[in-house]
Amino acid sequence: MKNRLWGKRVLAIVATATLALPLIAGCTASENTDNEQRVLRVATLWGGQDDSYFRQQFTDAFELTHKNVTVEIVPAVDQGSMYGFGNSEQPNEMPDTMESLKKIMTGDNPVDVVVADTTTIKSLIQENMVKQLDPLMQEDKFDTSDIVPSVLEGIKDLGDQNIYALTPTFSSSALFYNKGMFEKAGVEPPTDNMTWDDIFNLATRLTKGEGKDHVFGMAFTTYSGGSPYYSMQQYYNSLQLKVFDDKAEKMTVDSPQWEKVWSTVSKLAIDKVIPKGDEPQNQQTEGRYDPVQGDLFLSGKTAMAIGDYNYINQLIDANKNADKMKDFTKIDWDVVTPPVHPEAPEIGGNIYLSSLMAINSSAQNPDDAWELIKYMNSEDWAKIKARSSYELVSRxxxxxxxxxxDYNIQAFYTLKPVPPTNTNLDKLYQKMPGLWQVSDKGMEYFNQVLENKKTPKEALGEWAAKGNEMLAKLKKDPKATFQ
Incomplete structure (x- = not known):
C-alpha cells in the first residue's frame, strides 16, 4: 500500500498539462528592469533527467516573463536511484525524501523554493525551515480574496493560521449522481453537505435488481472490482482514524470508532447497497474496446459514485460518443459535495494540495523566490492553467x-482538506518497509466480516493482536517482512 501512496505523491508532483506558450508570451506579469542575471533554485521531492514536464507547469512561464532569472530544478531524490529497488539480489533502502530535502535546503548552495505536499510542508514549518509569507503578502498587498477559501484555510491549518506556502492548483473529488435514476425512482437527489448516513439512506432506496441487472445505490469509487477495504478510506479519512500510533508501536484499530466504520460499510456491502468486490465482471465481446467496461457509473451499475475532478472528462467523452457505443445511453449527471461526518462537517472530498510552494528559510535568492510564488498564484497564470483537465486552479x-x-462545480472545492496528523509517517515507512503489511493485513480480517465469518468487533480485535505482533517484530528488526 505504501508504494501506491508514494506513487500517488510522485505522480501528483510531476504530472502536468502542456501550457500554451503563445498565451504565456502575452502575460502581463511584472519583469525585473535591471540586467543582473540571477539563478533561482527550485526543489522538488522527486525528479529525473528530464524535467520538462515540471518546467511546463511551474517555471517556463515565469522565465519568459522574468528574463533575468534562470531556474534550476533540484530534485531531493533522483528517480534513477529507484532502479533495482526491491531486487533481492541487490537490496537497497527506500530513499528518505525528507532527509534528502533537508540536505538541499541547507549547506553551501541551498535551494530557494520548495514545491511539496501538505505533509512535507507541515514538517518544514515545524522545524522552522520555511519562511512565513504573511509579511510579504501584506507588503505587496497580495490579494487572497479570490483564492478558494477551503484551500486557503487548509494552508493556514498547516501553520497555526499563518501562511507559509501557496498553491496554484489542487485536486479534489465529489459525489457524482445519475439524475435519471433518482427521477425514475421518485427519490429526491442528494444535495451539498449531506452526511454519510443521509447518503447511505438514499443509496439504500436506489438499490434495485438482481444478478446482472443489479444496480448499487452508491460506490466509493467509479471502478468495479476489489474489496471495499481500501476504497472505504473515503468514508473514514476525515475522522483521522489511525491503524497504529505515531511511533508504530501499538495498534489502534480495536476501538468503537473503527468498529462503527467496519459495521457500517460491511452491512452496506452484504446488503448489496455498495459493491462487495466479488461481483462478476462483464466480459469484453467481439474484440471491441468498451470504454464503459469496469466503470460502475458509466455502465449504469450505481446511482452514485465518488470520483475525481478529471472523471468529468470521461463523462463528457462518453456522452459525446454515445451513438458509437452499443447499449450505452447518455447519462444525465450532476455532482454534490462528498458526504461529511457530523464530527467534521467542513472536512472531506480528498482535496489534495500537492504543489504547495514555500520559500526556504536559508534561501540565497528569497526575492525571486517570492516573485515566482506570486506569479504562479496570479490571475494571469490561473487564466492559462484553468484549461487543465486534471486539476483545479486555486483562484x-x-x-x-x-x-x-451546467453542473455544480463548487462541489469540488467547498469542503476543507483533511489536515495531516502524523508528519513522521513517511519516515516510519522508510525505516520499516514491512510496515505497510500491517495495514494490508486488515483486509484479510475485513473480508472475513464480509463473509459473515466474524463480527467487526472480533475481526478488529484479531487484527489488533496480530498487528501488535508484527509491530513488535519490526521494532526488533526494522527490515523484517511477513508472509
Whole structure:
C-alpha cells in the first residue's frame, strides 16, 4: 500500500498539462528592469533527467516573463536511484525524501523554493525551515480574496493560521449522481453537505435488481472490482482514524470508532447497497474496446459514485460518443459535495494540495523566490492553467464548468482538506518497509466480516493482536517482512 501512496505523491508532483506558450508570451506579469542575471533554485521531492514536464507547469512561464532569472530544478531524490529497488539480489533502502530535502535546503548552495505536499510542508514549518509569507503578502498587498477559501484555510491549518506556502492548483473529488435514476425512482437527489448516513439512506432506496441487472445505490469509487477495504478510506479519512500510533508501536484499530466504520460499510456491502468486490465482471465481446467496461457509473451499475475532478472528462467523452457505443445511453449527471461526518462537517472530498510552494528559510535568492510564488498564484497564470483537465486552479474566478455544461462545480472545492496528523509517517515507512503489511493485513480480517465469518468487533480485535505482533517484530528488526 505504501508504494501506491508514494506513487500517488510522485505522480501528483510531476504530472502536468502542456501550457500554451503563445498565451504565456502575452502575460502581463511584472519583469525585473535591471540586467543582473540571477539563478533561482527550485526543489522538488522527486525528479529525473528530464524535467520538462515540471518546467511546463511551474517555471517556463515565469522565465519568459522574468528574463533575468534562470531556474534550476533540484530534485531531493533522483528517480534513477529507484532502479533495482526491491531486487533481492541487490537490496537497497527506500530513499528518505525528507532527509534528502533537508540536505538541499541547507549547506553551501541551498535551494530557494520548495514545491511539496501538505505533509512535507507541515514538517518544514515545524522545524522552522520555511519562511512565513504573511509579511510579504501584506507588503505587496497580495490579494487572497479570490483564492478558494477551503484551500486557503487548509494552508493556514498547516501553520497555526499563518501562511507559509501557496498553491496554484489542487485536486479534489465529489459525489457524482445519475439524475435519471433518482427521477425514475421518485427519490429526491442528494444535495451539498449531506452526511454519510443521509447518503447511505438514499443509496439504500436506489438499490434495485438482481444478478446482472443489479444496480448499487452508491460506490466509493467509479471502478468495479476489489474489496471495499481500501476504497472505504473515503468514508473514514476525515475522522483521522489511525491503524497504529505515531511511533508504530501499538495498534489502534480495536476501538468503537473503527468498529462503527467496519459495521457500517460491511452491512452496506452484504446488503448489496455498495459493491462487495466479488461481483462478476462483464466480459469484453467481439474484440471491441468498451470504454464503459469496469466503470460502475458509466455502465449504469450505481446511482452514485465518488470520483475525481478529471472523471468529468470521461463523462463528457462518453456522452459525446454515445451513438458509437452499443447499449450505452447518455447519462444525465450532476455532482454534490462528498458526504461529511457530523464530527467534521467542513472536512472531506480528498482535496489534495500537492504543489504547495514555500520559500526556504536559508534561501540565497528569497526575492525571486517570492516573485515566482506570486506569479504562479496570479490571475494571469490561473487564466492559462484553468484549461487543465486534471486539476483545479486555486483562484475560484477561473473555475468554471467544462464544455459549456451546467453542473455544480463548487462541489469540488467547498469542503476543507483533511489536515495531516502524523508528519513522521513517511519516515516510519522508510525505516520499516514491512510496515505497510500491517495495514494490508486488515483486509484479510475485513473480508472475513464480509463473509459473515466474524463480527467487526472480533475481526478488529484479531487484527489488533496480530498487528501488535508484527509491530513488535519490526521494532526488533526494522527490515523484517511477513508472509
Amino acid at each position: 475560484k474566478s477561473f473555475i468554471k464548468p467544462k464544455d459549456g455544461l
